[in-house]
Amino acid sequence: MKTILFNDLQYQNIQHQTAFKQALSLVLKRGNLILGSEVAAFEKEFASYVGVKYGVGVASGTDAIMFKPTDEVAIPVNVYPVAFAVESAGFKLKLIDVDPETLNIDVTDLAKKITQKTKAVIVVHLFGKTANLMAISALAKKKGLVLIEDCSQAHGTQYQGKKVGSFGKLSCFSFYPTKNLGALGDGGIVVTNDETLADIIRAMRQYGEVKRYESQMEGRVSRLDELQAAFLRVKLRKLNIDLTKRVKKAKVYIDNLKDVSEIKLPLIGKKWEHTFHLFVIKACQRNKLQQYLLEHGIQTGIHYPLLIHQVESFTYLQGKDSDYPNASSVNHDLLSLPFYPDIPEADIRTVCKAIKDFYR
Structure with missing residues (x-):
């Protein structure tokens, strides 16, 4: 595989x-x-x-x-x-x-x-x-x-x-x-x-x-x-070329996943308002989806697993999830998909197919 x-x-x-x-x-x-x-x-x-x-x-x-x-x-x-x-x-x-x-x-x-x-x-x-x-x-x-x-x-x-x-x-x-x-x-x-x-x-x-x-x-x-x-x-010297590639590859993901109701896709906006350092989706059953993708040979990431007040070294701040309702509600859904300027479009389609298969 x-x-x-x-x-x-x-x-x-x-x-x-x-x-x-x-x-x-x-x-x-x-x-x-x-x-x-x-x-x-x-x-x-x-x-x-x-x-x-x-x-x-x-x-x-x-x-x-x-x-x-x-x-x-x-x-x-x-x-x-x-x-x-x-x-x-x-x-x-x-x-x-x-x-x-x-x-x-x-x-x-x-x-x-x-x-x-x-x-x-x-x-x-x-x-x-x-x-x-x-x-x-x-x-x-x-x-x-x-x-x-x-x-x-x-x-x-x-x-x-x-x-x-x-x-x-x-x-x-x-x-x-x-x-x-x-x-x-x-x-x-x-x-x-x-x-x-x-x-x-x-x-x-x-x-x-x-x-x-x-x-x-x-x-x-x-x-x-x-x-x-x-x-x-x-x-x-080649940065703008890479950014153009990033936006193009992001559109491939969006075109292939736009009908999957269980996920929410990032917005591209006007030219280069989003240059997609990462391609991050909000996914129902995020952890199960991540494990499913891994079992099918697809690496993913989570950026970031914890909010700052949840990190042990910052517990002195005494923050509560209720202090940050927006971040707390979405953070456990975020999943970063495979992404870089020259990722083959065939790989993107394979990732998208696996996501669709998971939610069927």
């Missing part, structure tokens, strides 16, 4: 093998492996792609999120990785319910839960789908909140014709290998239009130094390495 992989990174990266080898050779020839010309070039190229002035490469998407000058930070209750970054940076978590359709932060609940201690809101474009940036931006401006975008699952996604990452005071991206733009290891970047903020973050990523051995603020070590920057420059 053939196994249908949840994601095939080997296939995605092998097509760049020749360019990767050339990039590796160039980096080795230069001999500068930390914060060299490849990092500087990638920072400029990626900032330009997003539509902002400055980019600062860091070691991971989590580290990108940790560079925050705030007190209490509001985040969606369903974005497990973000919570660790905010807490590690020393700030308090303010958990917000999600919109039951988009699974992104719910503006109404956000407005209710903002306090005088709330200094920032992190908007996560979950699974590649844009949050309601117009309403959130207006609320943030009214309440004096710093708007931060977490675009780790939404490289290239657009909202009203502009790329996400260009709306916040600063925005964070992860280059974890499975992302829309993935490195061959860890990596991340912070982008902003604020030159002063970019300078602060640039110093913070290396001991708080404004020059070598001139540390003027508290810092850490979180650098995007030269080799990963070189690989990312190769892949950035």
Whole structure:
């Protein structure tokens, strides 16, 4: 029985093998492996792609999120990785319910839960789908909140014709290998239009130094390495092609599953409002369906099994499911199907047939 992989990174990266080898050779020839010309070039190229002035490469998407000058930070209750970054940076978590359709932060609940201690809101474009940036931006401006975008699952996604990452005071991206733009290891970047903020973050990523051995603020070590920057420059050139493929493959799923009443499909929206980092459905009998698919050689995932207040390390928040009714009602139904830009359409049809067979 053939196994249908949840994601095939080997296939995605092998097509760049020749360019990767050339990039590796160039980096080795230069001999500068930390914060060299490849990092500087990638920072400029990626900032330009997003539509902002400055980019600062860091070691991971989590580290990108940790560079925050705030007190209490509001985040969606369903974005497990973000919570660790905010807490590690020393700030308090303010958990917000999600919109039951988009699974992104719910503006109404956000407005209710903002306090005088709330200094920032992190908007996560979950699974590649844009949050309601117009309403959130207006609320943030009214309440004096710093708007931060977490675009780790939404490289290239657009909202009203502009790329996400260009709306916040600063925005964070992860280059974890499975992302829309993935490195061959860890990596991340912070982008902003604020030159002063970019300078602060640039110093913070290396001991708080404004020059070598001139540390003027508290810092850490979180650098995007030269080799990963070189690989990312190769892949950035093909990112839009991959995004087009993602949307096309998502439509194949939607066309084949639109008549299955037991599941609810994601909405595509206008051009690139959803770039489908993941293809996530809401499914009746989710756990049984997942087991059935596994028995038929189909890998799936759950993003994420627990809401933040349900995670053991965050029980101190004393949250209850009733505090987040939307997230609590849908989280046990979410199932991520096999998905990547070059997944064969035949594999998608096989997955869809298996889902239909399960519900018969």
